Amino acid sequence: MIRKLTLLLICFKGYIDLMSIWMPKLDGRRGAKYQQLVEALAEDIASGRLPPGARLPPYRELAYRLGMSAQTVSRAYAQATRRGLLRGETGRGTFVIDPSRQAASVAPASLARETSGPIDLSRNLPSPSRADGPLRDILREIGATADLRMFLDYQSGDGEGPTHAAAARRWLQECGLDTRAGEVIGTCGAQHGLFCALTGLLSPGDLMLSEALGYAPVRVIAERLALRALPVEIDAEGVCPESLERLCRDRPVRLLYLTATLQSPTTSTMSDERRRRIAEIARRHDMLILEDDVFGRLKDDRPLPIACFAPERTIYVTSLSKSVAPGLRIGFLHAPDALADAVRRAVVLSVWMTPPLMSEIAARLIESGMALRLLLDQRATAQRRQTLARQILGRFDLNADPQGLHAWLRLPDGWNAGSFRAAAEARGVLVSDARDFAAPGVVAPVAARLSLGHEASDARLETGLTRLADLLSQPPRSDALFL
Structure with a gap:
């Protein structure tokens, strides 16, 4: 009798486990099935529906319940493992990783330049910089500075001392801009510059436009800031003036975000004539332009930035990361006087100042010609x-x-x-x-x-x-x- 009860309990536990098996919500998702599964998994982990340590069902069992092939679910588990969401334990199963324990080890490795394993053509980074020699020399020079405490102390609100500001202006001038004191703002990379421009100049509910195919993090930033966003059509040169004119005519648009040179993903570069037309439309409809020129210095025959055609309303953002060294998280933002203070306040709000030591390294690279x-x-x-x-x-x-x-x-x-x-x-x-x-x-x-x-x-x-x-x-x- 006891043996029969034990068997019944085991069967009942198995039934409960089966009924409580994790089932992802895939309705409305786009992309390959395994990618949909990975995104559903990531969302459920982030929301707490799948807590750290939770055991996932065997991939064959989940595949059966979802009506997918076992290969598809296995691929999804493998992709999630590479992303640092899951870990497999031989003989035990697959478990959700505790993000707090994995953050330190997973994040740096996620951008590592591996010499074995999958060949990664998905990350749009420049080649590894050969800056080790110059960096060693610069660090040696900095080490000989009389007072090193200034690199570990708070700087002025915008984090830009005279030397750093001069280097930033020189870099922007080489990008084709006519810069003046007060119009240049240091940032922690171009993405931080984009975030500060949108934070400082737009309000919740404002409408911004971006390329139909373009830099996805900007759309995520817009969503987090409660901005409304619409896509503008693109062609072989980038943003289509006709589509932009139509969108601006039908509704008030606060800002257009675009990449005019070496656009990602399409590789397009706008002609001078197209840039003039975009500037004219922006001026006619009193619209700001956020020009992302992070790739601009790579192209030696590039046209002048749109900021040269509409300087009174263009916020120009670039950095050293794509063109000099990806780990050099220093960016430069150029804004007209009427807009610069608002953007500068957003920088102070987000990071207070760019790291003085990193800014010093960047300034020395620029001023020495090594950059x-x-x-x-x-x-x-x-x-x-x-x-x-x-x-x-x-x-x-x-x-x-x-x-x-x-x-x-x-x-x-x-x-x-x-x-x-x-x-x-x-x-x-x-x-x-x-x-x-x-x-x-x-x-x-x-x-x-x-x-x-x-x-x-x-x-x-x-x-x-x-x-x-x-x-x-x-x-x-x-x-x-x-x-």
């Missing part, structure tokens, strides 16, 4: 890798700029973005597809962005591009189209 030499190294590497990409993928529909960090690959008939991304990953190559950049409501083209700078060696890049070329030379598998 320019490192920039030229980045250009040379970009040109070499773009040549490699054209040699391997040139027979396909590949858009690229010889000096850019990325290429835009339109996929042959028969592929969709999700199937290509999954098939590439199965061959050990990570790419980003157009859906990663599409604004809400925008139908993404069937295309992928290939970032050429992240991999440390040309050899690994060549291997990755060759695998993609081999993949595109074959018709897609029918089962892959449903991933």
